[in-house]
Amino acid sequence: MTRMSLASAIRLTPWRFLLSRWPYSAALYVGVCILLAPISVAAVSTVFLIPLWGAVLAHIDRRTVTLLGRERIQEARVRAPFERFGDRVRAQLAEPITWRESGYELIHLVIAIAAFGLLSLAWTFFATGGLVPVILFVNAVNDAPSPLGEVTSGSLVWAIPLALLSLLLVLYATSGIALGLSSIAAKMLSPRPEALQRQVAQLARSNALIQDEFDTRLRDLERQIHDGAQIRLSTAALHLGLLEHRLQSARGTQDDADECLAILETVRSENEMSMDALRDSMKSLRPRTLQESGLVSAIREVSRTLPMSIRVEGAEGLRLPVGAEYSLLQIAKEALNNIAKHANASEVDIEFSVTASQSELVISDNGKGGANPFVGTGIIGMQERAQLLDGSFSLSSPPGGPTRLTVRVPSSAANDSKGP
Structure with missing residues (x-):
């Protein structure tokens, strides 16, 4: 069975189209578009808010297209694992989707203004052509004075069909605008093949x-x-x-x-x-030191082979299941290797703690900072290891340093993890 949508409903006979939910869903979609237009005007007037509001607007429109029977548009943005807002902004500005969303914001604003003008004109025609004669006739029945002169029941002979025709015109125009805008959204906001x-x-x-x-x-x-x-x-x-x-x-x-x-x-x-x-x-x-003494001792053993001053803090007796300890050790190894190769750091602090709800590994250095997760595979690999444990990975690395990497693993995920 073919799934019904606005695109297929608009091909129905006018009577069936009017009785379906689709023209009114389209009116709601266009109404949301028009209501968001003032915010777009404010963002465009300040210029620097264009990418920020473009991302928010795209987030909204990826979901509102479902009002028209479309599939929800897949998110195309890659979340940067940075803690600091400034770092996240710099990383996202380097993403092509940011500028496509900004372009969509401008197109969205132009269509919203055009839709407001067109629909205002159509509703005016509907009101003057259909509703005014009806109002005048009601006033005449109630012996109320009419500024347009005498109105008879014959006025309704042409007023009612004209009102229905005007309403049909408004709904078809609204549906056409909704289809056009949603098609542009699907084209510009969907992930690119590359x-x-x-x-x-x-x-x-x-x-x-x-x-x-x-x-x-x-x-x-x-x-x-x-x-x-x-x-x-x-x-x-x-x-x-x-x-x-x-x-x-x-x-x-x-x-x-x-x-x-x-x-x-x-x-x-x-x-x-x-x-x-x-x-x-x-x-x-599984590494012998990790097997016998735990994560803190295993990290200390790794740190002895690197040409930096590395301080490792954490209770020796804190133990996690095999998979969690092994994954955190691999993250620590990758982070230390990255610091040794790229950070020009002389000091590194590593802290490991375990609570009833989560385990946390924090690695910070006094290097030059500016780590970019989209260059190479090291940072992304660490993030993926954390996600495999249902954990979180965040990175703060402003230019000039310091760099701080935080991995949090929930206790429930750690207890369910399996070894390598």
Whole structure:
């Protein structure tokens, strides 16, 4: 069954169109457009408010098009993970969608003014052509004086059809304006193919990073099993073969018995070492320090390899589930690597805290600032890791510094997380 909308309803017969909800939904849509016009005039007159009001207006119109039976327009703006308002504004001004929204704001204003003038004229025609004769006739029935002279019942013969024709004209004009404006909104406010391609490329990069990390850990695990457990088990098998040979050739002497016992002891020892090697291999899937001492100790271990003064604060005994600790450690590693490469910082402060409702990791440095999440994949990757835990990621990095990165993970999300 085809979904009904204003675009399909306008093709109905005039009578069916008038009895449907669509012309009145269109009137509401255009009415909202006209009501928002004064704000657009104020924004345009100040110039610097054009992008800000353009974003708000676009946010509204992406939703109001549903009044006309259209699908809600998908959001095309990428949310910048900045805490400071100025940083967010600078990041958004670099986005092409900001200027498309500003252009739409100007078009919206022109259409609103034109619609107001056209509909005012149409309603005036409707009132003078249809309602005035009716009012005059009512006044005549009540013996009220008429400024336009004598009015008879014959006036209604042409007044009523003219009123209906005027109303039909107003509703069709309103519907046409609504269709035109909503089409422009869909064209200008929808995500561009290149934006979708960037999102696909970003997902591909994220998947590639995850795959690289998985491959690296798989190779490490393979090497540890080969160099540890496999060699131990091979040695144990060799000694078992030797024991079998001795038992087959044994003649019951004490020396043979002692030698067999020694071989059995060697096999037992090799088996124990094989089990230890397998346990170590399994632990290697998660960093040993993280496994044994927790996130704070693991971050301290990472910080010792970097040429900066790094202060790590947080209770050693605070522990999270495997997935949350591992993800926060990877975020801390990425942040520290970015600081070492790009920030020119000499001091870094890392604070980790856990409450009943959330865990918070804060990393700040005294570097040059100006971090841009839309350049490279590091910041976006950290944001995605936080989002996988149903957490939040925010960044404050004004030019000149300091830079402050905050990751918050809700306790419920952390408890449900799974390890790498």
